[in-house]
Amino acid sequence: MGLEEALPSGVLLTTVEKFAGYARKGSLWPATFGLACCAIEMMAAGGPRFDIARYGMEVFRASPRQADLMIVAGRVSQKMAPVLRQIYDQMPNPKWVISMGVCASSGGMFNNYAIVQGVDHVVPVDIYLPGCPPRPEMLFDAILKLHDKIQDTKIGAHRRDEVVELEAAALMAPTTLELKGLMR
Amino acid sequence: MSDPSVPVVPQGVEELDIIGVRNGAFGAVDGGDTSGFGGLVDPIVLPAPAQRPFGGWFDEVSDELELALQAHGLPVTEAIEKVVIHRDEITYHVRREHLVAFTTLLRDEPGLRFEMCLGVNGVHYPGEEGRELHAVYHFLSITHNRRVRVEVSMPDGDAVIPSIVAVYPTCDWHERETWDFFGIVFEGHPALTRIMMPDDWPGHPQRKDYPLGGIPVEFNGGTIPPPDQRRSYN
């Protein structure tokens, strides 16, 4: 890794984190992974009315090797899942995944043999965006939340500590079935 | 008393195309039923075969077909099992041995000229013994502006019918799709492989004995079963 990984934790690392987060979110390049109807709304988000270029993201890189963000837009069939994983593996770190639409997040209305019930079975997802299809404005909301997430990403020693904390919390968390309260 | 599971056929109706029996108006068998609808036994009857005269241009086309079949030395009653007319649409049920000859006549005879085949797809009737799998072809005649349906039946264990790709090349992918989803083997097809499912997928998904394959949906404190396992109306 770079110099920033070797920095000791402290104020200096925090400043580097802020700067790196700002740089990374400033021009996050998406990889084209438009599959179905959500892809059309993603293309509309790239169109002139909902301009995605104001976030620096209008360059949808065809090659995953040049992309930071994979927006899985649309239903992922069983045949497509290995392709999805391969594209994800071809992306260099740091990379993020937005699963756009309910079909990518959870299988959506297609609870059957042909559709993977959520791409988090295949790739790790950072932001889940519901909608069928989500409006381009909703996609921007997801992207902005991802920008916040990227801005707050920790580096180096801070990251190592964070990972340990998150893992401990996840091991203690109750399963969905054990949660109480509203059904959603 | 007569067996309640065998539907009573009124006198005078010879051939009823019964593909199954519907037991009860509600899908659920648990819980009380004070209405009595839960005990209904209803045969599922498809439209009966039609008798001559059919009406409209159906007679003209059927006459042409019979003449053409005779001219080519094919036995008419053997080739055409029955003719069903429902909602102004005519369906010829053809025996599989004569399918290629029949469709060639549909394409070539001047009075028929069904130039365009709109593809083949399958239907699975598990309740119809000996004729479980049907392959359904639709044809359009641009010259005469008519539509016709051809249906071929075959038993489950012997699901082989001749391919009509040589007559209508458009059926190439359609036949592959029907093989993929129903397991109907089209003999003479240049490359009968899976087209929609991955190449090594086991089973034929659109058959009635293949499960829908959904998973229960989790909510906080409960799950909802997939659509094929829920209580539902029949």
Place this chain on the structure above:
Amino acid sequence: MSTDNVTFTSAESSDSYAGSYDTTEGRVYSVSGGDWDTISGAPEGEQDRIVVNMGPQHPSTHGVLRLILEIDGETVTEARAGIGYLHTGIEKNMEFRSWVQGVTFVTRMDYLTPMFNETAYCLAIEKALDVTDQIPERASVIRVMMMELNRISSHLVALATGGMELGALTAMEFGFRERELVLDIFEMVSGLRMNSAYVRPGGVAQDLPADGEQKIRDTIPLLRKRLKDTADLLVDNAIWMGRTVDVGYLDLAGCMALGITGPVLRATGLPHDLRKTQPYCGYENYEFDVITKTSADVYGRFLIRIEEMEQSLRIVEQALDKLVPGPVMIEDKKIAWPAQLSIGSDGQGNSPEHIKEIMSESMEALIHHFKLVTEGFRVPAGQIYSAVESPKGELGCHIVSSGGTRPYRVHFRDPSFTNLQSVAVMSEGSMISDVIAAVASIDPVMGGVDR
């Protein structure tokens, strides 16, 4: 070429970047981006066949289409299309949902033409129910209007993505900007921009809003002007013509053999349009032309799409004039979808008037609402095939009913599925870039192809 009979012998090389193995057709070298010079064992040279996989994830293959091209230099010697990467099992899923719920599934097949999918399905159901002549006229007029607006939006995406795939990126921006005008109308009428489940068996889900007609009237001249601007980008453009004239040639015999319908067939000169030959929804009362060209190439199909958009605008104007106040759902309460929606403080939901009617005013309305939503209506047993002229070609819906509340089998004859078979015929012998142009001219929508 087939790699079905692949046998790995002990002479297999284990280089992870440029491995090779023996097959019954000779030695196959698979190269995936490593160093070309690490291919061990020089190929003999007589029979170099290079197979290029334009995989399912590709910016230019119009969706998740896999093109397997065997090339000799820049010329394509064999082309195969691999599909099924978007197979959703919609047809099987519909067997477990009621007839009206099927509309929401069907609408997502060819996701660029949701109104056509829904209308083909609803026409088939109405034919099975034998209520085709009881559909109110206002409902038919609205259906025609929505379908023609959908035709415009679909052709705009065809132009936009076709242009983008061939490198004309401005066409993409223009096309999507124009499309927003149409999507605004869809949102105003049905609540959703795409996939709106608006056309239901018996009519349409709800009426146009009070100012809807005027808003559509105001949009048409703007759309007409913008469409001309978009067309001017590419029509008579020397570079565009250089890439599309005499590319992807498919003559009438080829079209008929392959069962091609739609703009590809009309580019060969045959004026076959189901709206004229087998009209539905009252199309016989509208005046419009069937656009044909005789060049049978990509440029001809592109021109047809542009002119068809203008014809669609004509039909929309005539439909607006035909709108008379009336019901939009069939009168038969055993089939008519009961609910009306309106926008409240927490979003779109059942309108307060409808709730008042079923809760306080009419017991029958409550019962009908309950039974129709939970059980649905029953369709008499039999099979029906109903076809509409979608922007891609003939969209046919074959339904088999067993007399129940759910379809026994639904199959869609999707035009893109059949039209895509012609990729091989159109592109073998041409260059790789012509393959892209040919696929763009067929305008396949993989949701419809794979269903």
